[in-house]
Amino acid sequence: MTIKDIASRANVSVSTVSRCLNDSPLVARETKQRIVDIARDADFQFNANARGLSKSQVGTIAIILPDDYDKFNVYFYHSALHNHLRRSLEREDVDLIVGFSRNRFSHVDNIRKLVGSKKVDGLILVTPGIPRDTERFLKSENMPYVFSHYPPPSARSDVDRVYVDHHKGGMSVGELMANNGYRRVIGFHDRGAPPEFEQRLEGLKIGFSMADHELELREVEATSSFESGFELATDPVRGLHEADAIFGLNDLMAMGVVYGLQSRGVRVPADVAVVGYDDTPLAGMIVPRLTTVRQPSEEIAFLTCERLLEVIRDRQRGVPHVPRHIALQPQLIIRETCPAQGGAGG
C-alpha cells in the first residue's frame, strides 16, 4: 500500500496524494477530504525510508545511554526516563532508538553510526559531554541534540541541556544534617563517577556554612554499588560508625551502608544517620525508610524530549538555534534514616 495505490484508486496523481496527506494548502478542499478518507480506509502508512530520503525527516530520535549504566544503578532512573519520554514521543508520533556507548564520556561510535546513516532526526545524550570532533561532526551534519541528566562540566552554555542542580541537592542535605546537630559527616568519592558527585559534596559544605555550623567532613573512596556501601560499613577500620551522619553516593549504596551498620549492631538513625540520593522507588520501601534526595527524573525526561522536538521543529522552519540550559531543582525527601529534627538522640 503506497501513495501510488491511493492515487490510482482516487484517479489522481501521486503528487496530489502526497500533498493531500501532508495537508498542503495547494490542493482543493474536497479532493483532500476524499484522499484522506481513502487513505484511512486503506490503512495507509507512509514509508519512513522513502520519506527520510526525500525530506530529511524520519520520525525517529535516539537516546544514547552510558554503557556502564548498570554500574551507576540508574535502572529506575532510566525506566522513568523511558516511560515519560514515551508520552511526548507518542503525541508527536516519533519512535525511539536506544543506543549505548562504549565509553561514558564519548559515545562516539554509536553517534556517528546513527547520524551518518540518517536513521534519526535528533539525539538525547545522557552524558556530561562529547569530544570536540564529535561535536563538530554533529554541527556539520546539522543534527539536533540535547544533553540530558548530567550537569554541564564547565561554564560553556552553547549547547542545549536539561539537568539537575546537584549543588542544591547537596545543600539541602547539608542543611538538614546541620540543623539536626550532626557535625562529623562522611561523604564519598567515586573515581569513575561523573563530576556531579563532586558537586553534591560541594553543596553539602555550602549547606553547613549557610546553616552557620562547623562541618567535620571525612571523605572516603567508594563506588556507587550496594556492595561497596555494605563492605565499608562492616569494615571496623574505616570507622563509618564513628560518624554522626553519612551521605551515600546514591540510594543503593546508602542502603548498603544502612544494612552494613545494622549488621554490626549500629542503630540507624539513633547512632548514625544515613542519607541517599535519587529517591528510587525502593528508598521508601526498605526498613528503615531511607531519607534521600529526589531526582526529578520524570521532568528531566519530559523536558529533554520536548526541547529536542522543539529544536528539530525550529531547524525545519529555519528558525535560528538558540541553545538553552534548563536546570531542575532536586527535592529533599525526609524519611527515617535521617529524620527532620534531632534524630540523633532517637
Added chain:
Amino acid sequence: MTIKDIASRANVSVSTVSRCLNDSPLVARETKQRIVDIARDADFQFNANARGLSKSQVGTIAIILPDDYDKFNVYFYHSALHNHLRRSLEREDVDLIVGFSRNRFSHVDNIRKLVGSKKVDGLILVTPGIPRDTERFLKSENMPYVFSHYPPPSARSDVDRVYVDHHKGGMSVGELMANNGYRRVIGFHDRGAPPEFEQRLEGLKIGFSMADHELELREVEATSSFESGFELATDPVRGLHEADAIFGLNDLMAMGVVYGLQSRGVRVPADVAVVGYDDTPLAGMIVPRLTTVRQPSEEIAFLTCERLLEVIRDRQRGVPHVPRHIALQPQLIIRETCPAQGGAGG
C-alpha cells in the same frame, strides 16, 4: 558523503561502488580493495533510508514492551534484557527501537505503525500473545517476530518463542518447601497478571506431590507490588503469619511480605519462610537475604535476539521458516528467607 561521491573519487560507476561495499563477487579483487579503502578514508556510511527502500533491510529491530511494565516491576529484568540484547545487536550492527503498547495483551497500535512504515526488519514481542488479525497482518507483511519472556498461552507452537518454564520454577519451590517440612503454604493470585503466574502455583503443587508430601495451599488475591505484600502481611485478618511458608508473586512483593511480617514481630524464616521470584539484584542484598527463583533474563534476551536475527537472515535467503520454541529452566536460589534444610525451627 554518498556512494556517488565515492564513485567519482574512484572514477568508477555507483554500481561498482555499491557492489564493492556489499562484498559482491561481481567485482575485481583489486577494484574492491581500492574502493573499500577510499570509503573507509572518507568515513562513508550507508544511508539506511535508501537501503531500506531498495532492499528490504534497514538494520533496525524493535522490542515491544508491555505498557504496564513498571507495574510488574520488571525494571531489572528489562535492564538486563537491554544490556544483553545489545551484545548481539552490536555484533550484527543492528539498532534497537523500543516501543510500548497500550494494552499488554495486544501491542497492536505500535506494531502496525512500526511495521507499516518499514522502520524495522523484525520484532521482539514481550507479551503472551497478539490478536489474530495482527498476526495475519505480520504474516502478510512477511515480518519476522519472536515472542519473548512469556510462556505460550496454549499448546500452539506455530510461532517463535523464547521463555522460561515457570512450571519448573514453581516445582523447585514446592520441593524445597516440602523437604523443609512446611505444609501450610500461602500462594497468590493477581487478576491482572499474565498466565505464567498460575503456572507457578501449578508447579508448586506438583513439587509437593513429587516430594510425596501433603500440601495445604491457601490462595490469596494480591498484586505484584511491594505495597500489596506489605499490606497483606500487616493485616491481622489475612493471617499470613499463620502459614509455614509464603510464595510471593515476585521479589518485590515478597520483600513487602517480609517487611510486613517483621513489623508485626513475626520472624522470617524462623516463624514463616518466604520465597520470591525473579532474583532481581536486590534479592541478595536485603536483610534477610531473599530465597527466590532466578529468571535467566540474560539468556532469554540473548537467545531471543539471536533467534530473531536468524529468522531475518533465513527469510532473506529464502529458507522456509520453521518456528521454534526455546524453553529455559529457572534456577532456585536458596538464601535466608527460606533456607535449605529445616529452617522452620531456626
Added chain:
DNA sequence: GCAATTCTTGCAACCGTGTGCAAGATTTCA
C-alpha cells in the same frame, strides 16, 4: 465578454542505493 489572477493538478526530477541486463575486456581452450 475577455484578460488577469488565483486554484488545482500533473509532469518530471530528485533523494541514495541495489540489481538485471548488456556490452566490453579478459581469459580459457582447442
Added chain:
DNA sequence: TGAAATCTTGCACACGGTTGCAAGAATTGC
C-alpha cells in the same frame, strides 16, 4: 589464432515519497 567462456563494468530502472515548475481550470475584475 579464433571462438567460447568468464570477468568486470556501466547503464538504466526501481524502491516510495517530495517538490519546483508549468499548464489547464476556475474565478475575479473591469
